[in-house]
Amino acid sequence: MGALFPLREVQGCFTARQVMATPLRIIIAKPGLDGHDRGAKVVARALRDAGHEVIYTGLRRTPEQIVRIAMDEDAQVVGLSSLSGAHGFLFPRVCELLRESGLEDIVVFGGGIIPERDRPALIEAGVSAIFGPGTTSTEMIEFLEGLEV
């Protein structure tokens, strides 16, 4: 696994936050019936190696469960992974439920197989960023590190 992405580079790229603050608490979630979680696990591992506390939900969670987990774990960020094509319903639903629960300050990002043409609607619905195949872990971490949370 170590050879798949440049861990050392990840560790070195933003020591500032590690030194100055408590780690981000990040939920990595698999909404819906999609059973592919290799990508989610690689992302979870990269975020851990970047000094953050990552809670992985396991497969097949409902948007309701994901929002509930984000609340109980006092998370600042939720990452949603989907490779099954159901992102168009699931991602906005998570954003909507977060707002209904008063958790609109939680940042949502997405990843997986998300076609370019679907992305504007997801951003409109409240997803802050989408990271598709080929994204480096450094790119994703720099985005999260730059958040005002």
Place this chain on the structure above:
Amino acid sequence: MDRRELARALSTAESITAPARPLEPWRVLGVTGSPGVGKSCLVDRIATHWLSCGERVAILAVDPSSPISGGALLGDRMRMASVDAGDNVFFRSIATRNVPGGLPSRLNRMVDLLVQEGWTRIIIETVGSGQSEIRIVAVADRLLLVEGPARGDVIQAEKAGVLELADLVVVNKSDLDGADRVADEIRLSLNLSEGESAPVILCSAETGDGVDEMFAAIDNLPNARGPAIARARERLLATHQENLLSHPNFSDAIKGLSEGRLSIEEALSMLQ
């Protein structure tokens, strides 16, 4: 305090000022055991049982932080899908943040807050190894030690401490070969100590065999069996270590030591 306020307050446990909980009736069950013996699956079973009895169940699952990056991958809740729904169950993942000495008192405050907020049963699931393990379980009112088959010699020296403190020993995975023998070995070992020994129960979180006996044993646990002196010792050591770690001169002392400017006695005197 609503659910969200509670979740937030638990993040700043250092500032929590809930009154210390009464020791009886007992509320806090510590669940410990080596990695892979099935702690999470058993906790899922126990939580489901208590929920069906009308209890409000909070689970605090402790996992280690990476000593290199300081980050943590907290995956206990993926094995416990039953905890993600219902108002009467609360699940929180906790990273050790590399201050195992400081974790017990933080956990203790979290537990006091949960009790104050009306949670009637609290389960602390621990990492499963090392000396700090005993410190963490010293927070619990009662202690359940989980063992499993095929672990070689189960009565390892490192387990002796926890085995002495355990109020109940559960040998999980009874559907696999060798579980009976492990249970017998543990019983034999416990019988060599003085006084009444902790019950040893065989069960399988996977099939459900024996879990009813485990529930009955948990619900009928007598007074904390673990020697009061040993528990008090762990609590005292934990608090002392925390005070040491939070001492303003701590990092200077470490630096001085590592650079050879200070002797160990001089470093200690800086921390008085």
